[in-house]
Amino acid sequence: MDQVENLTLLPEVRCSALRSLFQSGSPVLSLAPMQDITDLPFWHLMSKYGGADLYFTEFFRVTPHYVPEKNILRSIIENPTGRPAVAQIIGNDLDAMARTAKALEKHPVAAIDLNLGCPAPVVYRKCAGGGLLRDLPRVDALLAALRDAVEGAFTVKMRIGFESPGEFDALLEVFAKHRLDLLTVHGRTVAEKYGPHVHLDRIAQAVRSLPFPVQANGNVVSATSAVETLAQTGAAGLMIGRGAIRNPWIFSQIRDRLAGREVSLPTGRQVLDYVSDLYEAVCSPGVPEKAQVQKMKKYMNFLGEGLDDSVAFLYDIRRCATRYEFFSICSRHLDHGRAMPLQP
Numbered sequence: 001m002d003q004v005e006n007l008t009l010l011p012e013v014r015c016s017a018l019r020s021l022f023q024s025g026s027p028v029l030s031l032a033p034m035q036d037i038t039d040l041p042f043w044h045l046m047s048k049y050g051g052a053d054l055y056f057t058e059f060f061r062v063t064p065h066y067v068p069e070k071n072i073l074r075s076i077i078e079n080p081t082g083r084p085a086v087a088q089i090i091g092n093d094l095d096a097m098a099r100t101a102k103a104l105e106k107h108p109v110a111a112i113d114l115n116l117g118c119p120a121p122v123v124y125r126k127c128a129g130g131g132l133l134r135d136l137p138r139v140d141a142l143l144a145a146l147r148d149a150v151e152g153a154f155t156v157k158m159r160i161g162f163e164s165p166g167e168f169d170a171l172l173e174v175f176a177k178h179r180l181d182l183l184t185v186h187g188r189t190v191a192e193k194y195g196p197h198v199h200l201d202r203i204a205q206a207v208r209s210l211p212f213p214v215q216a217n218g219n220v221v222s223a224t225s226a227v228e229t230l231a232q233t234g235a236a237g238l239m240i241g242r243g244a245i246r247n248p249w250i251f252s253q254i255r256d257r258l259a260g261r262e263v264s265l266p267t268g269r270q271v272l273d274y275v276s277d278l279y280e281a282v283c284s285p286g287v288p289e290k291a292q293v294q295k296m297k298k299y300m301n302f303l304g305e306g307l308d309d310s311v312a313f314l315y316d317i318r319r320c321a322t323r324y325e326f327f328s329i330c331s332r333h334l335d336h337g338r339a340m341p342l343q344p
């Protein structure tokens with residue numbers, strides 16, 4: 001192990017990596033954790049298109065005898081982005097969560113992040129992810145246990161409540177008791193899933209009332225919506241999920257807008273090249289063509305929403321089975337030189 005790698009393993013160095021990012025004076029742009037999407041090849045691709053300042057892993061789903069999955073660990077160990085990586089964990093068993101956090105800290109992570117937002121019924125019914133937001137004493141205990149266990153930076157990503165945004169007031173009181181290094185607030189309740197409205201006022205409330213940096217998350221889909229979200233919340237950073245799958249240029253576009261430079265939009269042909277890059281990046285050799293095409297449909301569900309003829313594109317894509325059909329459909333819709341805002 002070389003000296004630089006050795007250094008990145010020291011908790012105080014990792015803590016300062018995150019802290020200095022948030023003290024840089026510019027809003028920090030993070031790539032959101034997205035299960036089965038934000039793996040190592042995807043991180044690599046995002047970094048080639050301008051890239052985020054900070055990368056979150058998909059969640060490590062912690063159970064009592066849990067051993068971290070090798071494929072998620074790979075993104076941290078081989079992190080190809082040149083930027084700090086944050087390891088996200090989800091679960092509710094205090095000992096297992098603390099033990100896993102300590103184990104993950106043996107790798108070059110900038111922080112350990114606790115997921116308090118996952119809205120999937122299979123997760124929240126087990127009182128993990130967003131399900132924990134209904135149990136404030138458990139949240140309190142988990143924050144205390146993890147703060148105690150994590151030597152470096154400890155961060156949390158949460159939704160604003162389970163059923164109602166009004167639950168956020170009490171949640172903030174619990175959060176204020178703990179020394180976090182960053183809180184990412186996805187401005188929806190669990191019940192709201194991915195509904196159209198993001199409660200920016202609730203994110204602003206967190207920014208005003210907490211003594212540590214707060215990142216805003218939810219529906220940042222363009223440089224314009226990024227600037228609006230920052231203005232309305234006062235957040236120290238933005239976390240971007242689906243908008244980055246659809247538009248990998250979004251991080252550069254936001255940086256350009258914030259620096260007062262003109263924002264350039266990709267042409268249809270550049271988007272087509274991105275789809276080809278994505279196909280090459282995320283599809284492993286040896287995997288049958290049909291399975292590769294199937295995998296691409298997951299990404300296309302998001303990208304397709306940004307096309308003018310979204311309905312027709314998604315109709316065709318969902319029915320194709322071969323690589324040839326897949327790229328014929330993409331070419332039909334994208335082989336042009338018009339600028340594409342790539343917004344749903």
Ligand SMILES: Cc1cc2nc3c(=O)[nH]c(=O)nc-3n(C[C@H](O)[C@H](O)[C@H](O)COP(=O)(O)O)c2cc1C
Nearest residue numbers: 032033034035058059115186218219220240241242
């Ligand atoms: C396919 C998918 C997988 C996700 N997986 C995770 C996850 O592993 N951990 C997490 O905290 N959030 C997860 N999320 C939520 C996102 O991180 C983010 O909070 C949400 O998409 C809202 O941000 P956006 O509007 O920029 O997409 C996932 C979202 C999607 C669409």
